[in-house]
Amino acid sequence: MIGKLKLLGIIAVLAISTAANATIVTVYNDFDGGLTNFNNTVTAAGGTATHDTWSTQLSGTSSNQGDYTVTMNDGSAISSYIYTLWSSSPSRTTSGYVVDIDPAGSGPGIGAIGSGVTLTFDSAVNAIGFEVGDWATCCQPSNIYISFDDAAPILVGASTVFGDGFLTNGGAGVFVAAFDDSGDFTKVQFWGDGFGEVLNMGGTIHYALLEQGSLPPSGVPAPAPLALMAIGLLGLTWRGRKAS
Structure with missing residues (x-):
């Protein structure tokens, strides 16, 4: 009986510890929203x-x-400027300077990473957000990605037709963000694969370090079915011991 209780206890601990699964969350919206x-x-x-x-x-x-x-x-010199959103009405600029990252490379997705930008942090982060300019003006399909510590790219935006990403004052500007509470990271990369288009990022960089397992925002995920089953079995076993 003790061995069974010990085994069930281990199952319960493992189930509860995996209840707070790692979560990836993205934001794709106008600058303010x-x-x-x-x-x-x-x-x-x-x-x-x-x-x-x-x-x-x-x-x-x-x-x-x-x-x-x-x-x-790609190791090249940084080109930066204040970007006025194309087609925005009323006219809108980015909140600060942006970095020029016109897409180029050997193919879509990870093949275009060489034309992107890297932010290397002194202390760990797992949440990042910023403004993106001249988005969805041409060269569809066009996707934009964020990657933490060289992990699989997180798709944060997809443009399939001209203008579908004109979100800020009707102009070519969006706000994107990515959260990954599976770990702590010091390297963030951003790039796009709409070959032939102009693309920039920056304005204001927003970042944070969230506790692992704190997403979704409630931070208190429901117990996994395995955890519930293990807890139930423990209760039944304890009840049986008392009855005997």
Whole structure:
């Protein structure tokens, strides 16, 4: 009986520990709505967001932003500017400077990563968000991706027809974000694969470190079926011992 109880106890612990499965969450919205979504997600998960506006032009092959460093994936010099959203009415600019990352490469998806940008953080993060400009203006299909620590790309935006990503004041600008509470990361990459289009990212970089398993925002997932079964069996076994 003791052996059975011990085994059931191990099952219950394992089941409960896996109840809080790792979650990936993305945000794809206009500049204002996207930032609100990002902040609400971080807050609901018990985290604190940091917001770093690129108020001065980035340059060189590496730009130190204090908590993190910005580099181009192909090692080239950074080209940055304030972007006025194409077709926006009323006119809207990005909240700060952006980095030019026109898509290029050997193929869609991961094949275009070389034309992207890397943010290397001094301390771990697992939530990141920023503005994207000149999105959905041509060259569909066109996808944009975020990757943490060289893991599988997370699709954060997909444009299939001209203008379907004109979300901010009717212009070519979106806010994207990705959250991955499976771990803590120091490397974030962003790129697009709409070959032939103009693409940029930045404005203000929003980031946070959330506790592992804190997503979805409730942070208190329901017990997994295995956990419920194991707990029930433990209760029945204990009841049987008392009756004997």
